[in-house]
Amino acid sequence: MIIKLNPGSTEATLSQLTQWFAQQDVEARQVTWENQTLLVTSAKWKGDVDYLKQLDGVESVVEMGTEYQLCTRKFQNQDTVIDLGDGVVFGRGLTVMMAGPCSVESEDQVMRTAEFLRTKFDIKVFRAGAFKPRTSPYSFQGLAHEGLRLLEKVRDTFGMKIITEVKDTTHLAEVADVADIIQVGTKSMYNFSLLAMCGELKQPIVLKRGFMTTIKEFLQAADFILCNGNPKVILCERGIRSFEPQTRFCLDVCSAALMKELSHLPLVLDPSHAMGIAAQVPLVAQSAAALGIDGLLVETHPDPANAKSDKEQALSFEQFSQMVTVLDQICTAVGRRLVA
Missing domain, CATH: 3.30.70.1140 (Phospho-2-dehydro-3-deoxyheptonate aldolase; domain 1)
Incomplete structure (x- = not known):
């Protein structure tokens, strides 16, 4: 209520x-x-x-009738529009491309990737993780503080907005000093202390759906941020776990379509983590774009075979280029414009 x-x-x-x-x-x-x-x-x-x-x-x-309330169209029917300036707008018929490597590995890696994205496609939002919540304790965990410094260099050199993940509350302030958009990952969706603290920030929060959560649980997590004072929440469908082992996850396009009806918040999709296989990521991205979504999170790397994390799903620069050309046509066909 x-x-x-x-x-x-x-x-x-x-x-x-x-x-x-x-x-x-x-x-x-x-x-x-x-x-x-x-x-x-x-x-x-x-x-x-x-x-x-x-x-x-x-x-x-x-009287709302649901436990998720502030994110619903019953509370606010008009779409929430989040404008970061420089043409980066989530809403208003735009589909924002957020691209970059899974993780920050080196200065050469992020600078080469940012230069490619900015000079060839004028992509305005660079994604990469400095703090990586990996399932295995033996996997690359990211460069942490040094990674944030390199993301700052990308921002200052190429004038790109930075989206990067916050793993827990201990480094939230440090991430917030660098990031234009803060990502709460699928493993952190149930970190309610983190969600509450994100509600106290001014930056937009990309909230990824937990890979084993219902729509109800996902939208309740969004309300955790909203009710703590931050209205700039962007929902991200990134795939849910299914019985099929040959894909990394299953991109839940049915839920994505339903969430656009249930919630006024912007919606973006992550085809890279859903598919998990680079050759098929562009096809999934194209399907996602046809839904009329507000943005895409796509991983690309200058040398995918030697990426330190998620190399199986990282697109080469050539694959990324081919994908963007088709995405632009699809966005136009469904009455949207690709911001890339």
């Missing part, structure tokens, strides 16, 4: 409502949304809605 207060409502009204909910043993979360004060309670609470509606200072009471 979402209680919207009038713009001119007083602290006395807010205090009265908070005390009333406390007497009902109900937690009411105060949220500021576009300069309007909201009180958000669990959808499971079934109380005296008529009493709330007649209070001075209450603009409206919306």
Whole structure:
């Protein structure tokens, strides 16, 4: 349930409502949304809605019916648009290409990749991981602080926006100093302390769906960020685990289509992690683009065979070039424009 207060409502009204909910043993979360004060309670609470509606200072009471609330079209029907400047806009009929290697490995690697992306396609968003949450403790874990320094160099040299992953709360502030967009990975979707702290940031948050989570759980995770004060959340479908072992994951296009209907938040897809096989990644990316999504996360590497992480899914520069040419045509066909 979402209680919207009038713009001119007083602290006395807010205090009265908070005390009333406390007497009902109900937690009411105060949220500021576009300069309007909201009180958000669990959808499971079934109380005296008529009493709330007649209070001075209450603009409206919306019974949501779901535990995910702020991310829904029932709360806000209009699409959320996130504009980072320099033509990087999530929404408004644009599909933003975010490309780069899986992880930062060396200065030569990231600079070569950024130069290729920027000079050949004018791609404006560079993706690469400095902190890598790997499943195996023996796998390459990223360059950490040195990786962030190299991402800064990419940003300063080529004027690109940086998206990189935050693994836990201990290095969030350091990542936030460098990143224009912060990624919460599939393994961190249930790190609620991290989600809450991301809600206190100003940067957009790309929230990846956990590979074994339902749509409901995914959207509830988005609300964790939203209710802590950051309205700039971008949903990312990156594939779910299925019984099929020959692909890395299964890109859940059905859920992606449904999420566009359920939520006003921008939606991007990650064909690289879903497919896991470089030769087929462009086909999956093309299918994703046909959905009319707001962005793509694609991995490319100057020497895929020797990449230190996820080399099986990294596109060569030639493969990436061929893919972008087709993606541009598909985006145009579905009434969108590829930002690349």
